[in-house]
Amino acid sequence: MPKGGRLMIETRTAELKPSDVSGHDGLAAGDYVAIALTDNGRGIAEADLAKVFEPFFTTKDVGKGTGLGLSMVYGFVKQSNGHVVLDSEVGRGTRVMLYLPRAAVVSAAAVPERRQLDVRGAREIVLVVEDDRLVRSYVLTQIESLGYTTLSANNGNEALAVLDSGAPIDLLFTDVIMPGAMNGRDLATEARKRRPGLRILFTSGYTDDAIDQDGKLVQGILFLAKPYSRAELARMLRVALREEGAVIAQEPAA
Known part of the structure; x- marks a missing residue:
């Protein structure tokens, strides 16, 4: 949306049945949290839709984009055993649906304390x-x-x-x-x-x-x-x- 516009963010719970996940490798039926992001921007060209999640693919000008944003989103969702659905049409906008497995509620007392690892360098x-x-x-x-x-x-x-x-x-x-x-x-x-x-x-x-x-x-x-x-x-x-x-x-x- 280079000239501004409307961005809508929606969240809801969703139950995906076996028929809903058929054809989606690695996606299991069950309870999910669905996050939808919808804009009324310029949309994505059909030729680019199949490539938007590829690492370092970008349609932005040199120096204005790394092409890592959507690929990192895709990687995170897949590593979480979730799913991403992207629909877009030039001139009408884009809608991205993220499905993330619902986590069981765990009390704070049941979560073991993690040892903090020093990951900063020492000028190596x-x-x-x-x-x-x-x-x-x-x-x-x-x-x-x-x-x-x-x-x-x-x-x-x-x-x-x-x-x-x-x-x-x-x-x-x-x-x-x-x-x-x-x-x-x-x-x-x-x-x-x-x-x-x-x-x-x-x-x-x-x-x-x-x-x-x-x-x-x-x-x-x-x-x-x-x-x-x-x-x-x-x-x-x-x-x-x-x-x-x-x-x-x-x-x-x-």
Whole structure:
């Protein structure tokens, strides 16, 4: 709604029957909370409807959108065993329905106290390798806001040049799929030749991206799936940087 308009938010309980969830993989019949968001804005073009939940897809101008918002909503809802329905028509507006499973009421006394984990950095140096300029800028900003120092590279060859420069690096955080002859897995192999024990964290928008030569995610690799939240990024950076992280990116046993 670039020129303003009306946004309506509705909530209600909903009982989904087996006939309601038929054809929706992973959605079970039961009690849900339904949240509807309806606007009278310009709507979404039909060609874009199938792509709006894809990580980093955006129709906004350069610098005005990361394409992560709706993909994070979709990921959150699916991880919560819920469902998203999006209807839109150009010139008439958009309606998004979120179905989230109803939670049983639990008294505060029954909830165990969680130990708080310190997930902020201590100025450790993270080399971020990402070929998309906007995504790279976004990731660098997030990592720096968590208390780290960052270096960046556009591709594997640039990353190796940074490593060869002798710059101190505590963690290599690399995308798996990159243009050119060197993907993230290849980069990790070359990086470990130069710096044995270097901690490595992989990321990708697809969990079946080619990390090993068969195109499968191999056991023993530390991996952060896109899209991820700031909290997930913070936690995985700490996991990768802890003492055990030195063995995370070793080659799998034959």
